[in-house]
Amino acid sequence: MNSWRAYVVWGIGVFGYLVAVLQRTSFGVVGLEAAERFHVGGAVLSAFTVLQLVVYASLQIPVGLLVDRFGSRIMVSAGAVFMALGQLQIAVAETTVTGIIGRMLVGMGDAMTFVSVLRLVPLWFDGRRAPLMSQLTGVIGQLGQLVSVIPFLALLHAAGWSQAFMTLAALSLVVIVLVLALLRNAPAGAPAAQSESPEGTRALLAAAWRQPGTRLGMWSHFTVQFSGNVFALMWGFPFMVAGQGFDSTVAAGLMSFFVAVAILAGPPMGRFVARHPLRRSTLVLGISTLTALAWTAVLVVPGRAPLWLMAVLVAVLALGGPASMIGFDFARTFNPSHRLGTATGIVNIGGFVAALLTMFLVGYLLDLQHALGLSPQGVYSLDAFRVALAVQLLVLGAGAFALVRVRRKVRRALAAQNVRVPLLRELWADYRARRRR
Numbered sequence: 001m002n003s004w005r006a007y008v009v010w011g012i013g014v015f016g017y018l019v020a021v022l023q024r025t026s027f028g029v030v031g032l033e034a035a036e037r038f039h040v041g042g043a044v045l046s047a048f049t050v051l052q053l054v055v056y057a058s059l060q061i062p063v064g065l066l067v068d069r070f071g072s073r074i075m076v077s078a079g080a081v082f083m084a085l086g087q088l089q090i091a092v093a094e095t096t097v098t099g100i101i102g103r104m105l106v107g108m109g110d111a112m113t114f115v116s117v118l119r120l121v122p123l124w125f126d127g128r129r130a131p132l133m134s135q136l137t138g139v140i141g142q143l144g145q146l147v148s149v150i151p152f153l154a155l156l157h158a159a160g161w162s163q164a165f166m167t168l169a170a171l172s173l174v175v176i177v178l179v180l181a182l183l184r185n186a187p188a189g190a191p192a193a194q195s196e197s198p199e200g201t202r203a204l205l206a207a208a209w210r211q212p213g214t215r216l217g218m219w220s221h222f223t224v225q226f227s228g229n230v231f232a233l234m235w236g237f238p239f240m241v242a243g244q245g246f247d248s249t250v251a252a253g254l255m256s257f258f259v260a261v262a263i264l265a266g267p268p269m270g271r272f273v274a275r276h277p278l279r280r281s282t283l284v285l286g287i288s289t290l291t292a293l294a295w296t297a298v299l300v301v302p303g304r305a306p307l308w309l310m311a312v313l314v315a316v317l318a319l320g321g322p323a324s325m326i327g328f329d330f331a332r333t334f335n336p337s338h339r340l341g342t343a344t345g346i347v348n349i350g351g352f353v354a355a356l357l358t359m360f361l362v363g364y365l366l367d368l369q370h371a372l373g374l375s376p377q378g379v380y381s382l383d384a385f386r387v388a389l390a391v392q393l394l395v396l397g398a399g400a401f402a403l404v405r406v407r408r409k410v411r412r413a414l415a416a417q418n419v420r421v422p423l424l425r426e427l428w429a430d431y432r433a434r435r436r437r
């Protein structure tokens with residue numbers, strides 16, 4: 001535990017995840033070039049991203065089960081094989097269908113990576129270090145998005161479409177070699193795979209789902225992560241540029257600010273979770289409330305939102321990424337190691353299902369208002385966005401409601417083990433009493 005070997009194994013896994021995030025986000029930054037290459041408009045272009053995410057989300061449970069059975073090494077390398085094939089396909093594709101197949105292969109490989117890498121953490125690090133290492137996994141992986149925005153885009157402009165995507169495929173080959181050479185599922189002697197557990201596949205899935213701590217993780221992930229995904233992956237740019245009238249360079253700056261805040265917020269959140277494990281869901285609910293407040297402010301302010309208010313919204317949305325790692329921390333602390341991959345897969349579905357649902361609802365509400373003649377200034381007018389984006393408040397409310405319900409179950413189970421979660425008001429009274437003394 002915590003040995004130099006642990007850091008090498010984890011470092012290789014995190015590099016694999018960073019490359020997966022680069023592969024995932026690479027298409028989003030080449031929208032104009034893709035529209036020209038495939039001769040398509042915005043709606044078809046968004047299908048590339050939506051289908052990639054549908055594949056990603058639908059594979060989470062199978063991947064979780066497979067990683068519990070076969071371990072991280074084989075899953076991370078198989079994921080890299082799929083991503084390399086997908087990017088090679090994109091490099092040569094000239095029709096929409098072949099392009100979409102390429103993105104779906106990328107989504108498939110991407111789906112295999114995060115859950116498998118996160119599974120390494122509790123096997124190689126002790127319980128005190130694990131929350132921070134999980135946060136660092138998420139944080140470092142997000143740098144892949146910056147690699148997409150800066151060097152990858154520059155390479156595409158300098159060397160052309162096919163060369164750029166072939167380079168991405170080559171990066172996944174590097175991951176395969178490193179993983180096969182250096183990544184080990186668990187330290188020698190530790191149980192790493194389900195072959196050593198008595199549960200079969202169906203029982204494993206049922207046991208992970210029945211554990212209320214897994215569902216608490218899933219609803220935490222659902223509630224806190226989707227709004228940032230919807231913003232960064234689909235509606236943020238059109239809202240800022242077409243709706244709010246910001247220059248596209250300002251919008252790009254706000255997107256980079258989003259990544260920077262997500263990266264900076266990860267380590268302190270990891271330390272908070274390690275110190276206050278009984279306050280994890282309160283942090284999730286606090287950030288969800290901030291998200292609702294920030295969106296409400298931006299959507300109700302008369303006229304265009306000032307830049308500072310947009311920056312506040314972007315910062316709050318960025319907190320959702322690291323906060324969603326708390327969902328995986330619930331999976332880790334409430335499940336034995338032999339079903340951790342399965343529980344992590346269940347948790348990871350939460351945020352991505354919420355994001356896909358919201359992306360669809362926002363697009364549907366924009367189109368509906370236009371079809372009904374309610375947005376005469378255009379589909380992407382500011383007033384149409386106000387109504388469409390407000391749907392996020394409903395999704396947030398539904399997630400928070402489910403989270404609080406399942407949290408009650410978790411707390412009852414903890415009380416049965418003589419672990420009582422002190423009320424916030426008791427903590428506050430205690431804090432004040434100590435200060436007076």
Ligand SMILES: N[C@@H](Cc1c[nH]cn1)C(=O)NCC(=O)O
Pocket residue numbers: 114115137138139141142225262266320321322324325348351
């Ligand atoms: N919570 C994210 C990762 C993250 C960490 N910090 C900011 N974002 C997540 O669920 N990741 C899953 C994945 O496959 O990337």
